[in-house]
Amino acid sequence: MATINNAIKKQISLLMSNKAQWIPFAGLVIIIVIFEVLSGGKLFAERNHRILIYEAFTLVMGASALTFVMSQGKVDLSTGGIVALCCAAGATVSNGGSPWLCIPVALGTGLLIGLLNGLVAAHLKIDSFIATIAMSFMMKGVVVQILDSGSIGIPLKMLGWDSVALRVVTLVIVCVVSFLFFEYGKIGKWSRAVGSNEIAAYQSGVNVRKIRITGFLITGAMAGAIAIFSILRTGTASTSSGANYEMDTMIALLLGGMPITGGPASRYYAAVVGGLTMTFLSNGMTVTGIDAYVQQLIRGIIFLFAVAMTFNRKSLAYIK
């Protein structure tokens, strides 16, 4: 009996020591079960499928891109602003010239702002937290200038481009490519190395600046892509396009188990698991009928919880 007890205790302590690895998955399952019950089955009702897919699309795609920045121990809080700017720029050109122009313009704008973020972070050595918040303010200022009437519509025929199938295919491609690049690619390995110990990576010949800039290019380009789908879905670019995108993707990634300090424990599954958890959480709260202000409160609590859970205090002395 005693030996069995010990064996169980050993298993439990093993589980607890690896808790950062299994808690995200357990969290996803618990969130799904709770809201499926609370909403009386509305969460998985057929008319909710499309909404779930659209929300998961944005969150998982955004979190996938953010993986490449957060694994470096940096954050990108400008992505919401970039989405708004790309929406405004894309909508403007789709009215002026060919609707197709919307795609290169939105992606290009995203890349450009990402490059700016990267240059500021890599060359001015301003921490990404400050730099990207500042960038976000600037984006919002520019967006208000572009959209002086409040919003810009797009040509009606563009609304037909969007479909669940397109989104699912795009999402799957992005996930597979991100997974390969992050887990097996140079860029992923470099990102984790830079996040683990920037000085040692630099002294191993890693081009740290290039990696930093690449990370912000990826989040910038992804914000451009999200912007395209956003205007296709709503038909307009407005000042509220992309609102909360930066925080939601970051919380999603943290809920998926990405350590806020980045480094060696960064894994790609965090983007998928966390993106889905966040989808079911926010959609679940809506279908259950929780008041919008209470939802904000819950999000705040979840955010704190996610950081506390993934923050590796033991190795903090080494991460710095």
Next chain:
Amino acid sequence: MKEKNVLLIANQISKSFEATKALDDVSIKLLRGEIVGLIGENGSGKSTLSSIISGVQLFDHGELILNGESYLPNTVLDAIEHGISMVTQEQATFDKLPVFANIFVGREHLFSEKGFLQVNKMKREAKKALEQIGVQHIDPSSNMSSLTFEERKLAELARALYSEPSLLVIDETSTTLSKTGRDILYRLIASMRDENKTVLFISHDIDEIMEVCDSLIILRDGKLINTLKKEDFRPETIKEQMIGRKIDTDFYQRTECIFTTAEKMLVGRNLSYKSLDDINIELIQGEILGIGGLTDCGMHLLGQILFGLVRPDFGSVTVGNKKITTPIAATKSSVAYISKNRDDEALLTLMSVRDNICLPTLNRLSGLFGVISKKIEQNFVNEWANVLQIKMNNMNQAVLSLSGGNKQKVAVAKWLGFNADIFLFDCPTRGIDIGVKASIYALMNELKQRGKAILMISEELPELIGMSDRILIMKDGKITGDFVCDEEISEKTLIQYMI
């Protein structure tokens, strides 16, 4: 229990850092009115023991008894309150603060009145503290950074003695002092003994220890090997017990340089930066070029400049016709560098052995779209871990969990795998135990045979003399001595150029 003459007892003290046991069950006794030597090689645990006694860090197991009472210092200030002060091996001063502020750091409350510091009183007291140790020429108001290394050490000494400690711990301070500085130090130590106080004197210079100390504690690999009384001091015995076997004359296996073409691999011209003054250096294929000097002589900075980590104000570093301005340029020209600060700068200790070994070579290992096949990666890691015989459970183990010697092997493996031609080693055997040291030396010789060029910056003279083909000695940012190692060079000769 309370013995009259005993000041401090350390009972079965153990201390580990991750996998390494720095101190293993060490028990010692310090008597009043005695100068006790503490000797051992690098990594033997002497600094760990002294830092535990002086409150820098806590031990894992065991107990300390001071004046018959249990003693558990939490901080350095706590130790000072208990009458234990320390002068450290590394420089422990605040450069940007004036001398008086340094002397009373942490004890400002002694000079506080209604929340304001009485600066003039501090200056007066600082002058007194310096005069008490026989130093007249240091102005307490001057900035610490304007002082020479020796003057800073003297200020530290004044700080340590101001609190009138009953135990003074001196950690390898004398090696950095000139004759005058040493005389001051020895005089102070002797007067402490006369006042029935205790000095714990740490050194690895056997001659000095035999001269100064009344008794001697010998540590090796974290274990207490022996304690000797003055009448039992014999240099051969001490040496043997320090190293653990008879001194083997070919422990350092210097091999002849087989490349006679004398091709210049790495050239530094007119390098000036901070204390470095117009340094010229040439590294030739198939040689080990040793650079020695005191820690502060600028040799570590020179290593960083040669790898492009620090850009000099004047002068240039070239490999072939390529200029080295960044580590990225350096690695493109096949230059490898292993920092003295191995755990923070040379290795990603939280990452796996595999990730560390592959890191510089990722570009070459990756295939289509920059994706690396797991198999190629594993074969690569296995190959180089085997060449260096890295002791590990598996390649996904974090480097943090390896011993010092194996960590160094990982650092070398990543550059060997990268196929570097020029190796800049800053203190390659720092904190590595003796068995692994020999294998690092053997490895350096093998690199030499393969036609690589090696620059070895070292603070250990026997290592420099034993391994180098040429030795440059630096002092205050200048090269003061240039030796070819085909004649008998003694440590004494080199030291003359260092100080």
